[in-house]
Amino acid sequence: MxxxxxxxxxxxxxxxxxxxxxxxxxxxxxxxxxxxxxxxxxxxxxxxxxxxxxxxxxNMAARSTRAGMGGVRIGVLYSHPSASYLNEIMLGGLDQAARLGAQLLLEKCGGLQSQKNAVNRLVEAGVDGVILPPPLCDSAPTVQMLTRVGIPVLALATARPLPEVSAVRIDDFQGALALTRHLIKLGHKRIGFIKGNPTHTPTEVRYEGFLKGLSEAGIALDEALVVQGQFTYKSGLETGRELLDRKDPPTAIFASNDDMAAGVMAVAHGLKISIPEQLSVCGFDDTPVASTIWPQLTTVHQPIVAMGRSSVSTIFERIKELKSGEPSRPAHQLMKFTLMDRDSTGPAPE
Amino acid sequence: MxxxxxxxxxxxxxxxxxxxxxxxxxxxxxxxxxxxxxxxxxxxxxxxxxxxxxxxxxNMAARSTRAGMGGVRIGVLYSHPSASYLNEIMLGGLDQAARLGAQLLLEKCGGLQSQKNAVNRLVEAGVDGVILPPPLCDSAPTVQMLTRVGIPVLALATARPLPEVSAVRIDDFQGALALTRHLIKLGHKRIGFIKGNPTHTPTEVRYEGFLKGLSEAGIALDEALVVQGQFTYKSGLETGRELLDRKDPPTAIFASNDDMAAGVMAVAHGLKISIPEQLSVCGFDDTPVASTIWPQLTTVHQPIVAMGRSSVSTIFERIKELKSGEPSRPAHQLMKFTLMDRDSTGPAPE
DNA sequence: CGACAAAATGATATCGATATCAAAAATGCA
DNA sequence: TGCATTTTTGATATCGATATCATTTTGTCG
The missing domain is CATH 1.10.260.40 (lambda repressor-like DNA-binding domains)
Known part of the structure; x- marks a missing residue:
């Protein structure tokens, strides 16, 4: 027996x-x-x-069974499938969701009408909260659709959170400032700046950080060295060529994200401009491409995985509050960024 | 009341x-x-x-509580933190682990001694099985250390699985063959080939697929167009320049992975060689960089996320077998690849 | 020193899904 | 039609961790 x-x-x-x-x-x-x-x-x-x-x-599964919050469903609504970025968010998010015994529902959408449909699908699926990675984190219509039906929203990596939403982000201003100071400390005075897509909130904030860095060092802004990019590699190629084809090119280029910085570096490779001896380049975000390319890119590291984790925790807490009937206020969390000083920046040439 | x-x-x-x-x-x-x-x-x-x-x-948590397999711990032992690749594996892996109520333990290691320590840590932590992403999937010593203590091993994305381990992979040979056929169909006859790191098993297998493609089309191999890379962006820069600096350069370059292809394209941009009009470039793996760069890269898509998922399922099954006392044989799973025909390849120039 | 409050520990019920076995219904076959 | 067999459905116990309440121990103070 x-x-x-x-x-x-x-x-x-x-x-x-x-x-x-x-x-x-x-x-x-x-x-x-x-x-x-x-x-x-x-x-x-x-x-x-x-x-x-x-x-x-x-056994986490058993814990969340008993804890009673096992059935919590959290939607993640995204529009631009920037593969690696979303992956990292989901990596942290899934990890934390597993810990909490919650369920993550991924939903993709395109234009505004498609956003409405996606929101409806999520509501239909009975989600208790929604996480909005960029660029949707700044979409007022989407946020309104969700808050109107009483679903708490968390904006991930926005630079200027809307008042009614929770947020997890870094300080883009301080990040850009730190990077600018770094370049100036290396002796650079003619610094090119490539702006990002103007519809994303970090674009402007990073530019402001750059301006602050210049002004506190007493360097006048040369508007001819500020060009408009789109956060894409291609726009990095184009604006990079524009900056480097000048008679008096900058000794350093600050691209508002890593993809554009990679584009700039591709152009520089082609022009046989050596990095960092003749030109320093830096990016922002520390996406995988930053450590793929050569030389590896100096950039500001966003702890995206941790931010994904934190987003899930934060919205989970808000959901718990709501379910227990407590009034719930949006929670904001500022994560620490890290200046990754790698090989694409060096002392300014004579 | x-x-x-x-x-x-x-x-x-x-x-x-x-x-x-x-x-x-x-x-x-x-x-x-x-x-x-x-x-x-x-x-x-x-x-x-x-x-x-x-x-x-x-409520998945509740399911796995009752299923009794809730406490299963699966180790993931990796050596080269190729960020995006590992992320995608973990993404699928975590998702599946959550579904199964299993726990994933990440462990990093470097050299051989460090591998021993890492294995010990995993054993100490009481893992029931271990997943080895590349390049560790081909490390005989690591596999032996684990199998000796009775822990089942799964090799992820190896090209030639060791006999005693389970494996989840794609057919690298067929992938390379498909890509080569694609180039030949576009009219290319002088095709440069950049080999990968010789210590990784896919390197040779992809090369064999390339050779097969040439021979079935009756194209003689020009050994001068075959160069040795390392799977890194930098080696793509170097070998790309080598190939394109020739008097009679190839009309197409097949790089054994995406990072090297990106390096080649950076060189081409610099030489003002337009892609795909003057030069076709293709890679392998479909990592994020493939759709980041411009023009987007034609490549072979490895369903890495799905492979991560499948790895967890497969080793989970083996663990279940072992725990219930059944004899358990290594399971092999071949995933489907997809030829991503994007913008970096086009008809051969006259 | 004794009584009572506070802290520490244990016993039991419970979470949601499923394994297991028992009961009921449907089916096959003479 | 009647009985054996198979299929369908339900009742109950169980997984691992914790909430809740009961019980024991400790500490405090008149």
Whole structure:
């Protein structure tokens, strides 16, 4: 009458196994795991020892089953499938969703009518909250459609969050400022700037950061060195050629994102302008392309994976508040950026 | 004596709600959801209708709790953090892991000693199986260390799987062949080929596919047009310049991956060689860079996200087999590739 | 020292889905 | 038609973790 369980076959260690091993109840183990204060030190230590001894790790699925928030559905509505960017968001998002036992629903849309349809599909699917990656994070109509039906919205990586939405972002202004200071410190005075797509909020904010960097160093802005890009590689090629074909080209080019910077570098390679000896180039975002190209790109790292994670946590919290009837205010979170000083920037030439 | 549940507040719809609505037992609903055959048509329809009416979706966490496989831990051991590639793998992997209620543990390593340590860490953490993305998928020592302690291994995107491991991959030979045929069909006869890093198994297999394409079209191989790259952008720059600086340059260049193709295109841009009018370029893998650059790259699409998903499923199955005491044989899965005919290839010039 | 409040610990019920076995209905066959 | 067999459906127990409430232990103070 053997009644072997998976447990007996060297399988998963549960909280109960730990409890037995430590000679306590499973509740005590649960409390230790969750850092609940009401456990005395000797017991806590005994439990911790058993956890280590048995190599216990928690079964998240079971936790979220009991926690009751298991059914939470979070929509992610995106329009431009910039593959790598979205991937990183989803990477963090899925990871966190798994931890919380929530479900992520991906929905794609194009124009405005298509946005309406996509929102309807999400509402139909019964989502409890929606995350909007760029550029949709700044779309007032989309936000309104969602808030009107009482669905909380989170704007991811917007530079100027709308008042009624939660947001997870970095400080684009400070990022651009740091990058500009970096170039100036290297001795650059003629710095070209490639603006991004004017419909995205970071475009303007990054430009303002650049201007601030110039002004605080007492460098006058040469408007001829500021050109309009679109955040695309192609626009980087075009504006890069425009800047480098000048009689008096800049010694450094600040592109508002990495794709455009990669375009600039392709042009420079073609003109046999060596980087960084003759020209410094920097980008923004630290997308995969930044470390793919050669020389690797100096840029501002956005912790996109972490931002994806944080977005899910944040909207999850708001959903929880709403479900428990509490009034819920939009939450804002500012993540830290990092200046990645790589090989595409160097001292200004004589 | 109110005893409100989250359910009552417009929250989650459970299988029981559906059952009540349809006037059946929850087991029947479960069977319908899981496409179990033993449900008669009228009942199935009634249940399906209720599911739609109540907008039911399953709580995955609860499923995997009961399924008992909730505690499965799968390690992902990688060495070269090729950001975007790994991201896509993890994207699919996490998604599938969430579905199965499994846990993914990421572990990074460098040299051989570091591999040993990483393997030890994973074993310490009690993983039940390990996924090896490239290039570790071909590392015999790593595979041996794991199989010796009875941990099943899955090689992801290897071209020649070791006999004792499971594998998820595409047919690199057929992919390269398809791409070569495509170029030949466009009228190209002088085709440059850039090999990849010789320590990676796909390198040779892709080259063989290329050779097959030439020979079946009756084109003699010009060894002067075959150069050695390293799968890096930089090696694409260097070998690209080498090929294009010749007196009689090729009309098309087949780079063994996208990064190198991007390097070639950067050189071409610099030499003002227009693509695809004067030169066709193609890559392999369809990484994000392929659709970032301009013109967009013709390449072979590897369904990496799906492969990540499939890897988790496959190793999960093997783990299940092992845990239930069944003998378990390595499983191999061949995914379909897609020829992405984009703008970097065109008819051969006169 | 004893009574009472506060803290620590345990017992039990529960989350949502499914495995398992039992009961009911449908089917086959003589 | 009647009985055996198969298919369909339902009742109940269970997965692992936690909320809740009961119980035990500890601490405090008159």
């Amino acid at each position: 053997k009644r072997q369980r998976m447990n007996d076959q060297g399988g998963t260690v549960t909280i109960h196994d730990v409890a037995r091993h430590a000679g306590v109840s499973s509740m005590t183990v649960s409390r230790v795991i969750n850092k609940n204060v009401n456990v005395r030190e000797p017991l806590r230590e005994k439990v911790m020892a058993s956890i280590k001894a048995l190599k216990y790790t928690m | 109110k005893r409100q549940r989250m359910n009552d507040q417009g929250g989650t719809v459970t299988i029981h709600d559906v059952a009540r609505h349809a006037g059946v037992s929850s087991m029947t609903v479960s069977r319908v959801i899981n496409k179990n055959v033993n449900v008669r048509e009228p009942l199935r329809e009634k249940v399906m209708a209720s599911i739609k009416a109540l907008k039911y979706t399953m």
